[in-house]
Amino acid sequence: MIPACPDTASPDKEPKRMTTLTLIRPDDWHLHLRDGAALAAVLPDTARQMGRAIIMPNLKPPVTTVEAAAAYRARILAALPAGSRFEPLMTLYLTDNTSAEEVRKARASGFVHGIKLYPAGATTNSDFGVSSIDKAMPALEAMAECGMPLLVHGEVTDPAIDIFDREAVFIEQVFQPLLARLPSLRVVFEHITTKDAAEYVASAPDNIAATITAHHLLMNRNAIFVGGIRPHHYCLPVLKRELHRQALVQAATSGSAKFFLGTDSAPHARHAKEAACGCAGMYTANAAIELYAEAFEDAAALDKLEAFASLNGPAFYGLAPNADTITLVKESWTVPAELSYGDEVLVPLRAGEAIHWRMQD
Ligand SMILES: NC(=O)N[C@@H](CC(=O)O)C(=O)O
Ligand SMILES: [Zn+2]
């Protein structure tokens, strides 16, 4: 990281304000790109900022085979802007029927970098998810054997469990028993939202890591209800109390290599969000690194951003960091009120509001 300070005219009078920030190009370790016209609409946003991204497999139908992942990867590459060097890192969607053979095939493919566990019914397009860990055991054992990371949406789905407690209960009921059975399994606890998860991951062995979204670093659950119900602030796992937000900020800025950037940018058309039963997911890919920069700056930890955004993820996945850099400038700009999304429109996080960092082209 090469911070530059233009306040050299009065070096003694003012505290150093960082106004440009050059980072090794970041990667997004948790991204939803969708497919077809939606894919074509959102992909350029991520490709502009990120070197690579872990592409979530919750399409309709989900990406459950290496063959389907190869075809999806080809569609992503075909939709990239000319000259882009963005690399999609593919994942498979774990089901009760995923075979050990498919896991080994995925490992051998070289382009499948993780297998995603969605508890059935936990989130958007998760109906084909795992109904019980026992059923997925042959696949999970093969993953532990061949070193294939398990990416986890860590929420229980029991309707009797309060929605704000579903992540903490998942740790107890699913995560701990699973790791007791397969202690060498490499696991990414995706989009963690609680102090419980941050502490659990921090104290777990090195094969356990976590992604953290920008929105969970920047907002607490009050943001869902400011002056009325805010469907664009609804995502899963749902935003939590301020004490949890603070614990996530602490984890992300702690310098621990276990935590890394995963936007969980999850586009849904405006009408699907602003509805009687609105979809879960926030769109942040258009301003991803800027939103993280804000969160790190608020925590006076901009010096920790590069490791979180550009180094810890590749290290966990056994990849080299990107070879080029990006530069952020301290400069306010207004997020568009909406973005085009195929034939529809999409409302990004902070629509119509200011963001105080801007990535240079
Ligand atoms: N995060 C979300 O609220 N939604 C994601 C699914 C997910 O990551 O759980 C989506 O695909 O829309
Ligand atoms: Zn999820």
Ligand SMILES: [Zn+2]
């Ligand atoms: Zn997600």
